[in-house]
Amino acid sequence: MHLRNRAVSVALLSAVTLLSAAALAGCSSSASTAGASSGTSAGAASSACAPSTGKVNLTFTTWVPGIQAVVDVWNKANPNIQVTVQTGPNGNGGTYQNFFNQLKAGNAPDLGQIEYDALPNFRVQDGLTDLGACSEVMAAKSDFVNWTWNQVSFGEAGHVYGVPQDAGPMALFYRKDLFTKNNIPVPTTWDEYAADAVKIRALGGYITNFSQSDVNQFAGLVWQAGGSWFSNDGTSWSVNLTSPESTKVANYWQDLISKKLVSSVPPWTSEWNNAYNTGSDWTWVSAVWGANSISSGAPDTSGDWAVAPMPQWQAGQAVAGDWGGSSTAVFKGSKHVYEAAKFALWLNTSDEALTMLNKAANLYPATTAGAKLPALAAGVPFYGGQAIYDVFAKASGEVSPSFTWGPTMTQVYADASDGFKAAVSGKGTLLDALTSTQASTIATLKSQAIPVKG
Amino acid sequence: MSAVQTTRASSRQVRPADARRVRESPLSRTAAMLVMGVFTLYFLVPIWWLFVSATKDPGQFTSTEPLWFAKFSLLQNIHDLLHYDGGVYLRWIGNSLAYTGGGALLGTLLAAMCGYALAKYRFRGREALFNVVLGGVLVPATALALPLFLIFSQAHLTNTFWSVFLPSLVSPFGVYLTRIYAAASVPDELLEAARLDGSGEVRTFFTVSVRLMFPALVTVFLFQFVAIWNNFFLPLIMLRDQSIFPVTLGLYSWNTQVNQIPELRGYVLVGALLSIIPLIVIFLLLQRFWRNGLGAGSVK
Numbered sequence: 001m002h003l004r005n006r007a008v009s010v011a012l013l014s015a016v017t018l019l020s021a022a023a024l025a026g027c028s029s030s031a032s033t034a035g036a037s038s039g040t041s042a043g044a045a046s047s048a049c050a051p052s053t054g055k056v057n058l059t060f061t062t063w064v065p066g067i068q069a070v071v072d073v074w075n076k077a078n079p080n081i082q083v084t085v086q087t088g089p090n091g092n093g094g095t096y097q098n099f100f101n102q103l104k105a106g107n108a109p110d111l112g113q114i115e116y117d118a119l120p121n122f123r124v125q126d127g128l129t130d131l132g133a134c135s136e137v138m139a140a141k142s143d144f145v146n147w148t149w150n151q152v153s154f155g156e157a158g159h160v161y162g163v164p165q166d167a168g169p170m171a172l173f174y175r176k177d178l179f180t181k182n183n184i185p186v187p188t189t190w191d192e193y194a195a196d197a198v199k200i201r202a203l204g205g206y207i208t209n210f211s212q213s214d215v216n217q218f219a220g221l222v223w224q225a226g227g228s229w230f231s232n233d234g235t236s237w238s239v240n241l242t243s244p245e246s247t248k249v250a251n252y253w254q255d256l257i258s259k260k261l262v263s264s265v266p267p268w269t270s271e272w273n274n275a276y277n278t279g280s281d282w283t284w285v286s287a288v289w290g291a292n293s294i295s296s297g298a299p300d301t302s303g304d305w306a307v308a309p310m311p312q313w314q315a316g317q318a319v320a321g322d323w324g325g326s327s328t329a330v331f332k333g334s335k336h337v338y339e340a341a342k343f344a345l346w347l348n349t350s351d352e353a354l355t356m357l358n359k360a361a362n363l364y365p366a367t368t369a370g371a372k373l374p375a376l377a378a379g380v381p382f383y384g385g386q387a388i389y390d391v392f393a394k395a396s397g398e399v400s401p402s403f404t405w406g407p408t409m410t411q412v413y414a415d416a417s418d419g420f421k422a423a424v425s426g427k428g429t430l431l432d433a434l435t436s437t438q439a440s441t442i443a444t445l446k447s448q449a450i451p452v453k454g
Numbered sequence: 455m456s457a458v459q460t461t462r463a464s465s466r467q468v469r470p471a472d473a474r475r476v477r478e479s480p481l482s483r484t485a486a487m488l489v490m491g492v493f494t495l496y497f498l499v500p501i502w503w504l505f506v507s508a509t510k511d512p513g514q515f516t517s518t519e520p521l522w523f524a525k526f527s528l529l530q531n532i533h534d535l536l537h538y539d540g541g542v543y544l545r546w547i548g549n550s551l552a553y554t555g556g557g558a559l560l561g562t563l564l565a566a567m568c569g570y571a572l573a574k575y576r577f578r579g580r581e582a583l584f585n586v587v588l589g590g591v592l593v594p595a596t597a598l599a600l601p602l603f604l605i606f607s608q609a610h611l612t613n614t615f616w617s618v619f620l621p622s623l624v625s626p627f628g629v630y631l632t633r634i635y636a637a638a639s640v641p642d643e644l645l646e647a648a649r650l651d652g653s654g655e656v657r658t659f660f661t662v663s664v665r666l667m668f669p670a671l672v673t674v675f676l677f678q679f680v681a682i683w684n685n686f687f688l689p690l691i692m693l694r695d696q697s698i699f700p701v702t703l704g705l706y707s708w709n710t711q712v713n714q715i716p717e718l719r720g721y722v723l724v725g726a727l728l729s730i731i732p733l734i735v736i737f738l739l740l741q742r743f744w745r746n747g748l749g750a751g752s753v754k
Contacts, residue, residue: 065539087707089706090710090711277516295716296716296717298516300517
């Protein structure tokens with residue numbers, strides 16, 4: 001190619017790259033200004049919730065496996081409200097980003113699955129329809145476990161931004177056979193848990209594995225301790241990653257890590273499964289859905305496990321935390337809010353739907369009545385025939401309603417997880433990780449023009 | 455076809471000289487073999503792991519040696535995979551073949567026509583056009599996915615087969631390669647002769663030029679095939695309806711739910727193993743052309 005041509009092509013190339021960069025920058029900057037304007041206009045007026053006439057078609061995006069069968073039941077019984085299921089990867093795997101893209105393009109689905117920890121993000125970006133005007137939804141408030149309602153209403157009376165779908169109350173999974181054989185009583189407080197950790201380490205095992213990347217598990221532990229990482233007074237956010245409760249939990253686990261009383265393999269890997277399968281790790285403080293993680297990851301230990309309430313910070317207390325859970329929200333722009341809300345209520349409160357969801361996808365209902373489903377009453381062979389869901393039903397009632405998630409949880413998880421990984425390998429502490437994440441979170445909120453204190 | 459033959463002939467001539475030189479220095483030969491061996495191992499171990507894992511009973515996955523067989527239940531696993539969720543996996547494979555086969559064929563044809571026109575016709579703005587296309591090679595497809603989504607949203611075409619198929623037809627690299635190749639392998643005199651014999655331009659293109667450009671076209675086809683088969687980000691952004699997912703997106707969706715639905719782990723493994731088979735097959739079949747085409751493009 002001639003020299004002159006090369007010069008031209010270089011110029012053109014840079015022009016093309018600049019153009020595409022500008023296009024991308026345009027997208028992101030306009031997205032953040034949308035966040036800014038809506039962050040302040042939070043308590044906007046509830047949109048009307050009137051029934052439409054004639055046949056209504058709704059779209060519903062969710063990644064719950066097997067949900068099509070549940071929706072088929074609804075479609076058969078409600079010829080005038082037909083729901084089409086759309087699916088994809090889980091929320092943080094791409095579906096949340098898709099929701100934001102669709103909201104921007106104006107073609108968001110009517111309904112979408114959103115986990116509790118992502119809901120504030122959609123709220124701040126003004127992506128959700130306030131269902132406060134739907135009397136049937138407001139009337140259903142008492143059907144739900146108290147704290148799950150707070151997760152979708154953000155504690156605002158008269159407003160609600162989604163219908164709770166499932167919950168992840170936490171408890172203690174433990175190797176009953178090993179505890180019995182070695183005459184170690186099952187810990188009921190965190191002090192006993194730490195003392196047991198020493199005994200178990202002396203026997204060659206570890207009491208548990210500290211998960212460096214499951215920051216939302218850690219959040220569940222802080223939740224149990226009475227902390228809350230975020231709060232919103234109606235005009236601005238506060239970030240409290242280093243609150244006294246959060247600090248207490250961080251120092252507790254840092255102590256176990258420093259004394260090498262817990263293992264620290266990366267979670268959800270074969271290595272991690274193997275640690276449980278071979279009996280090297282004895283307990284796991286996890287959510288109700290963790291029951292299946294153990295039975296599939298550690299099949300050789302079938303019959304050896306049992307479930308007890310979470311260890312407490314003070315003897316005699318009965319407080320639990322939560323790890324996971326999601327809601328069914330109606331997006332801004334849906335033309336059939338009434339019908340969408342009606343479907344969401346049926347999906348998440350009717351015995352029929354809850355039983356099917358539990359069977360197909362292990363979803364643990366967020367309603368009080370749902371905890372009494374026959375499917376959840378039976379003993380589970382993997383846990384020595386124990387009716388483990390009774391423990392979780394009790395735990396669900398003991399979760400504090402005051403924990404609030406922030407609008408930038410993806411960033412919080414990523415930053416805290418980086419710090420946790422460093423702490424596990426001996427560089428810094430868990431509290432250092434929380435302190436630096438506190439600073440980076442405030443910076444992120446400011447950079448997105450979301451009002452924040454501090 | 456003559457281009458193919460000359461390339462082959464010249465490589466035949468070169469080979470003895472090469473072999474002699476290597477034989478003279480056993481040390482460098484050993485070193486070269488060692489490096490190649492290490493790289494072969496590096497690339498093959500993950501595939502070996504995938505194969506071994508796919509043959510295991512789901513329950514044995516964590517408790518047995520990762521790189522060696524336990525109970526061999528590959529057929530049972532495949533059977534379970536094909537029947538999971540109403541056989542949706544087969545549908546994904548079919549979709550992938552439709553996106554990939556159709557996209558690669560049409561994309562190659564379009565690239566060939568464009569490259570041929572740029573090489574053989576003189577018109578105003580030809581170089582500028584070519585340089586713009588060349589610029590397209592540098593813009594990663596991932597960067598275009600979001601703008602494409604917004605454009606397709608305007609046209610109400612998101613979540614359709616076309617939203618993934620149409621963008622797959624574009625191949626700036628193909629235009630570049632075919633232009634270079636056409637300039638070198640299609641003599642102007644031949645086109646002149648065809649015109650004198652009364653053949654129209656389109657007919658000349660399809661009957662004469664395409665044959666001469668064939669090795670380059672196979673290369674473009676292979677590149678397109680691999681690129682579309684592995685394209686993940688565009689379907690992720692465009693598609694919501696799992697009946698039109700390609701297999702990459704389907705497997706990814708499953709994989710994001712492994713924590714809560716553990717049995718999906720096995721399906722992802724077996725599914726991933728099966729999904730690389732079409733690539734291996736097409737690569738082995740067309741490998742010869744691929745090498746020739748690449749060589750031709752790089753020398754000219």
